[in-house]
Amino acid sequence: MASAHDTPAPVLQVSGLAYRVSPEFGLRDIAFDVDAGEGVAIIGSNGAGKTTLIRLVAGLLKPRAGEVRVCGTDARRWGRVSGHLGYVQQSKELPDGVTVEAYVRHQLRLHRAEPARLGELLALAELESCAGQSVRTLSGGSQRKLHIITAVAHRPDLLILDEPTAGLDAAARQTLLHMLAGLKKDGVAVLYASHHRQELEALADSVVVLHRGRQAKDASLEDIASSAGNPRLVLESHPDADPGPLQEWSEGLLLSHEGVQAVHPTRTGAAIELRDGEHPEALGEIVARAHAGGIRLRAAFYNRATLAEIVRTIAQHQGWGES
């Protein structure tokens, strides 16, 4: 017969967590679990409390109420749980005049990790060819990878990151997400604060949605997808042109283009909401039609709802409005 002992405790259990940042702002009643190998994204608009929650879980802040358990142990027993955690800060200064190899060796000692892991960790971050380079001269993406390999040097069960790809270009972001997905595959749970849908799509198995210090209860990735709405093509008219003709012309697309679901006027033009699905041709087609129709455009871009917009929609569904 199966018993409770057969199921390992979640890597992280957060319950009833509260923290007062200032008289105006606090986190309250936050609860979620993270299982081995699971990716959990903490999302919310600016100032929602994501970094505060990350810092609470990483043991840098002391909760006012509630509990954080790491692999079944109360996180207040820091000496027992710290070996299970790896933490990557949003920005961390690197020392001057230190090579990548020397830096990783030093971090291995600090984390009491096996010195022999050096080569394996450099390979994980594809930094072998940079071993002799000064850490300060690495690209932003490589510096971020360096922080990740040092955070996992001691083989933690949970890796905690605050906005892992913030400030990186598209290629570096892709590389980093690939590396983190690899760690997840190896069984490392990943908890991260995020503003990017790409990070969510690449790593998240579940989500913690924060809005002004409150958690949307039972919010799921399906809720995120359904709150995201349809993708949009945003057309802006030329600065010295009246946006009226563009808006009127866009309305006509409702009848003439089967991919168009709705048209919303904007201050400078129109947002054309597309039906659900992929639309590889729509932008080019619609811009070409506008040009042929004598519409002068300043800009045209494909736009999906941002995570902040999605969270606002979820908050409205929770009846929180803007308060």
Ligand SMILES: Nc1ncnc2c1ncn2[C@@H]1O[C@H](COP(=O)(O)OP(=O)(O)OP(=O)(O)O)[C@@H](O)[C@H]1O
């Ligand atoms: N040391 C502090 N003193 C006073 N207020 C603070 C302090 N640190 C954070 N805050 C406030 O607490 C709230 C939550 O901040 P936090 O950084 O956790 O939000 P966030 O969701 O990570 O935001 P962002 O997405 O902008 O990074 C914000 O209103 C912020 O202004």
